Amino acid sequence: MLKFFVRRPITTLMFVLVWVVLGLVSFPNMNVERTPALDFPMVTATFIYPGAAPSELESQVVKRAEDAMSEVSELKKITSYVYENSAMVMAEFNLGVNVNDKANEVKTKLDSLISEFPSDMENPVVEKLNPLQQSVVDIVIRGADARAVEEYVDDVLSTKITGLQGVASVSVFGGRERAIRIALNPDSMAAHGITVMDVVSALGAHNLNVPGGKIETTANSSNVRFIGEFASVDEIANLRLTTVEGGNFKLSDIAQITDAARDIENGARYNGEPVVIASVVKASDGNAVNISGELRKRMPEFQVDLQKRFPGAELLIASDSSIAVSEETDSTINGIILGVVFTILVLLAFTRNWRSTVIAGVVIPTSLVAGFFFMDNSNFTVNALTLLAYSSALGTLVSNAIILIESALQEMRAGKKPEDAAIDGTKKVAVSVLAGVGTNVVVFLPLAFMGGIVGQFMVQFGMTVVYLTLLSLMFSFTLTPMMIAKFLRLTDKNNKLAKKKQISYPKPTSTGWMRRWYDYQGQHPWRVVGIVVAIFIGSTTLMKFVGNEFSPTTDANEITITARAPMGATYEKSESIALQIEERLKQFPEVAATTVKIGDQGLQNIDIKVELVDVSERNISDKILAQKMLPSIADIADAEIQIRAGEAQSAGSSSDLVLNVFGPDDAKREAYAAHIIDVVNQIPEVQSAVRAQQLPAMETQFIPDQEKMNFWGVQNAYAGTTLRTALYGNDDYKYKENGEEYPIVLEFARPFKNASLFDNVYVNSQKGMVPLSSLGEVKMERATPDIRRQNKNRLTEIDINIGKSTMGPVQAKIQAELDNMDWEYGYYTEFGGMSEYQAEAAAEIGKAFLLATILTFMLLAAILNSLAHPFTIATSILTSFTGVFILMFLSGATMNIGAMLAFVMLVGLVVNNNILVLEPAINRVNRGEDMHSALWTELMDRKNMILMTSIAVIAGMVPQLWSIDGMKVAMGAVMIGGMFASLVFTFTLTPALFFLIERARHWKPKWRR
Structure with a gap:
């Protein structure tokens, strides 16, 4: 098969171009995102109960909802957030469930409880949750009335924007919703003998349309409708009200009716002035970069339309998350290109053969481009993880190309023709290339089977590396040998570089320093191993100065x-x-x-x-x-x-670290939380630690006297509704105009919402009107704070922000302080937020690393046909971490997810160096050659390959160390430090280990000699 591809260059070229063309066609189809698109197995139920305190929502709504949602199968965790007026219950299910099915099950469970919920609560809204979903673009509208802009954004702008491909919704912040305000004057109401609920009933009785049936004749029929809805605001003001005592007056006699806006529910400012913000949220399959680009194209059109409606108003983009995505993508791609350039320069410096650099310059990008085809067909996106995979796989692509080119050059130097050199040189190192590729595959394939949310991140990284590695293998036995045969030559009269002398390497003489150290390893292998182990142990002590975190922050x-x-x-x-x-x-x-x-x-x-x-x-x-x-x-x-x-975190907290305090008694739990906050704020690396839930404010409570309520014949529900309507308002009825509906808000005028309110609120009773103050007592009590619950237990959440340090060391210090506290039974703490993901990532990557280690050992044992020598390579892998620890310490890199993945990638590259030497050396020994001369011969024959691949990989990763992205810096530190240590220990430790194992293999007890 190898000869076929070498001797049929056009066939080979077409075969390769098929994959390149498929890759080029696939790339434009791929979305560009910051992170992989994740399918979070989470469903939320949102409850809106205007005017309700958190304690009321908890008892009347949340607990019932939790019980019902807990009956849904495959539930992992249930968390509730209870605020004033609203609550959200979030159900997290086991990974792999059909989230749509679970959302339907939750909705069915809650629908069955509608009759048990308070009657004036809105129906719960059930939807899937993506904690990472954020607005792509924030558009600021300034220079216009907030109420008018609210209508414009809702009716016009949002319709145009949601029509763009990939946009899910547009949310408005800072606008004022139009409302017809009826501000009641309680003094006038008392004088006219009418209550709040009387006015509500009158509005409902007048503002309605009623279908009346049909009028039929022998020839035709027509529908009949009673049209009673308000046609104008004046009509509302002129509404006639009557009382049982015979009173008859207009609504405007007891209230001020205005066409205005609702009370301010939220506000927005930009650079010191009030504005309205329209936040554009992308759909799960939307492309943030494309959405931003399309919006920017249409901004002039939107601006013209806005100024026609509101002269002097202005539209501008306040924030655009796609910019950071584009910059990060461009930075990574530039780093990869720079890495390829550095690799080519290294190859040119070593071989002094420009033709070899052209071959590498074609082969390496070919694999990178073809990889897009497989990524697109796997529904992957161009994101931080897949680009990180490209950066990581670059080392393997470089290694394969250099090994094949150098092997062919050696065959040419031995006098073989280019075609024969290409075939024989490829065969000579085929086992090494296969071993390196096979190791990468068995190392990274387990990442595709990781569990949890982290597993969804890793599958795109792991499989992208596998795709690129297998493509590199395919092109290593097709395109590379063909180009070597047709293009690579030892000399070229037209190339001045070729006339220059190649770089000199140490001669394999008996007096050279390499030979002296090699002989020393043969004479004192245990001593050499002891020295290296001591160096390794010493380097591990540096890791206590290296921070650790799940995902490093980047200067955004x-x-x-x-x-x-x-x-x-x-x-x-x-x-x-x-x-x-x-x-x-x-x-x-x-x-x-x-x-x-x-x-x-x-x-x-x-x-x-x-x-x-x-x-x-x-x-x-x-x-x-x-x-x-x-x-x-x-x-x-x-x-x-x-x-x-x-940026603010998007997974439920705006802090770096979350600490949850659990316990049955609120007062004791809050006392523990207060003490923890004081202790944590004393840790120098902590910037701030505060409660997520605020301490409650004072509230005014009305306590009905049941004897008086019974005497007057007033029910609690009716009295409570009356009080709520007077204060919070009633907006059950709508005013229609030009096809739009606007709420009619009925409430007491603001000046009357004061301490004497209870004297002014009258309730209808069996014995006439009675003031609310006559039916009970008024007290000032501390209100219930916002409530957090997890798995039906209350908790106190502490948000912690970190200063100059990283999550790992700070979390360890906090845990040490927690361990020193005296805890009563039933009270405990758990870390949440990003630390939860970090723990999950460490556990899952640990499993993947263990599986990769087992598979790598099995692969090496099969390649080397030995159960002993895989331990030689395993020890070399372990000692290569010496350089990693030293460079991470010197560069200030942290142990993050990028570093963890780089450790896994390092295994395949270190294996390459050792296989290059050990596989042919073992074959020589098995044929009867002395192990010292066998290994020395192979070391000298493969020395150039090892030097070039190691230095080229190091050079290719140098741009990562320059990055401002902490993940890339960590990856660069691991790869560069590990490859440098591997290069050193291949010559200074591998021989000693080889001798020890070979002697152990051939050792026999005296009685068997």
């Missing part, structure tokens, strides 16, 4: 500030805090823009995205800048402030 030119006003704060209070933060941030020249959102999950919550100038234009990192910013804003009154470099 962004800082996130989270502030909280006291519970119960008004919008005005929260906005004043935001204004102070904005003003104080102006002192930092690194700040390019600020985007503020107020009111997400409560008016007290303030989220500020601080956009920084590009990292190339500032001399301070985002982390250090965040630490400088914190003292300048930390003393703002009535504000609890957290700050972190980078």
Whole structure:
């Protein structure tokens, strides 16, 4: 087969071009994303119960929902978040379930409980959850009325944007929804003898259309409809009200009716001015880069349309996550290209043969391009993990190309013709190439079978490496030998480089330093092994200075500030805090823009995205800048402030680390949490530690006196509804205009929502109108805080942000402090958030590494036909980690998921170096040759290949060390350090191990000699 491809160059070329063309056609079809598209087995149920306290939602809604959802099969964990007015129950199922089926099952369970839920609660909304789903683009609209812009975005802009391919939805922040406001005057109501519920009934009785049936004649028929809905706001104001005492008056006599907007539910600011923000969320299969590009193309069109409606208004893009994705993608691709260039330069420096560099320059990119075809057909995307796989696989592609070229050059130097040299040279190193490729496959294939969410990440990485490795193998026995036969020559009169002398290597003489060290290993193998083991153990001590984390943060030119006003704060209070933060941030020249959102999950919550100038234009990192910013804003009154470099997390928390405190008694659990917060804030590496749930504010409670309620004949439900309508309002009825519906909001006028409210709220009873204050007592009590629950147990969540350190060391210090605490039975802590993913990743990669080790041993045993010498290679792999530990310490890299994957990749490359020498040496020994001369001959014959492949791989990974991405830096440190150590130990340790095992194999007891 090898001769077939060498002797039929056109056939070979067409065969290769098929894969290249398929790769080029596939690449444009692939989405470009930051992370792989994940299928989270999560379903959420959202409950909206306006006016309800968290404790009421918990008892009346959440507990019942949890019980029902717990009956759904394959449930892994159930978590609840209970706020004022709303709650969310999240069910996480075992990986591999059909999420659509589970969502339907959850909906069916909850639908069966509708009659048990409060009647004025909205129906629960059940949907699948993707914690990583975030807005792609935030569009700011400024210079126009918030109410008018809300309508424009809802009716016009969002329709145009959702029509773009890949867009799922558009959410609006900072707008004001139009509403017809009926502000009741309780004094006028009392004077006219009417209650709040009377007005509600009157609205419902008048504002309706009723189908009346049909009028039929002998010739035809027509439908009859009673049209009673309000036709104008004036008609609402002129609505006639009557009382049992005979009163008759207009609604405007007891209320002020205005065409206005709802109360502020949220707000937005951009660079210090109020705006409306339209956030564009992509669909699960959407391409963020394409969506952003299409939006930018159509922005002028949107701008023209906006200014026609609102002269002077302006549309602009405040944030665009696709920019970071594009920059990261371009950076990685440039790093790969630079790596290929460095590899070619190394090959040119060693061989002084420009033809060899051309061959490498064709063969390596061919595999990279063809890989897109298999990725596309596996539904993979171009993302951080697949690009990382390309960077990782580059070492194998380089190694295969260099081994084959150098082997062929050796055959040519021996006098063989190019065609024969290509065939014989390939055959000579075929076992080594197969071993390296086979090792990569058995090392990375287990990643495709990893469990958990992390497994979904790893499958794209692992299989991409496998695809590229197998393509490299295929082209190594087709394209490379064909190009060697047709193109590679030892000399070329037209090439000045070819006339120059090749790089000199140490001569294999008995007096050379290499020979002296080789002989020393033969004489004192145990001593050599002892020295190397001591060096290895010494290097491991450096790892205590190396941080560890799941995914390193990268300077994303962004800082996130989270502030909280006291519970119960008004919008005005929260906005004043935001204004102070904005003003104080102006002192930092690194700040390019600020985007503020107020009111997400409560008016007290303030989220500020601080956009920084590009990292190339500032001399301070985002982390250090965040630490400088914190003292300048930390003393703002009535504000609890957290700050972190980078984007806000999207998996339920905005912090680096989450610590959950469990326990049955709220007071004791909160006491434990308070103590933990104090202790954790004393750790130098911790920037801040705060409760996720705020301490509750005071609330006014009305306690009905049942004797009085019975005397007046008033039911609790009716009295409560009356109070709720007066304060919170009633918006059950709609006003229709031009095909749109707007809520009619009926409530007390704001000046009457005060301490004397209970005297002004009248309730209808069997004995006439009675003020609510006569039916019970009013007390001030501390309200229930937001509630977190996990598996039906309450918890207190502590959000921790880290300063200069990384997650691993900080988590270890916190755990040490927790271990020193005295814990009462039933009270305990668990880490959540990213640390949960880190633990899962470590466990799953550990399993994959164990399986890879077993498969690698089996493969090596088969290739070497020995059960002993795989241990020689295994020891070489282990000692290569010496260079890894040293370079990770020197470069400041952390032990993250990129480093873990690089460790796995390193195995295949180290195996290559050792197989090149050991496989032919073992064959020589088995044929009866002395083991010392056999191994020495092969070391000298393969020395150039080992040097070139190692240095080329190192050169190819150098761009990764220059990256600002911590994952790439870690991968570069592992690969470069490991390959350098492997290069050294191939010559300084492998012979000693070989001699020890060979002597052990041939050792016989005296009685058998």
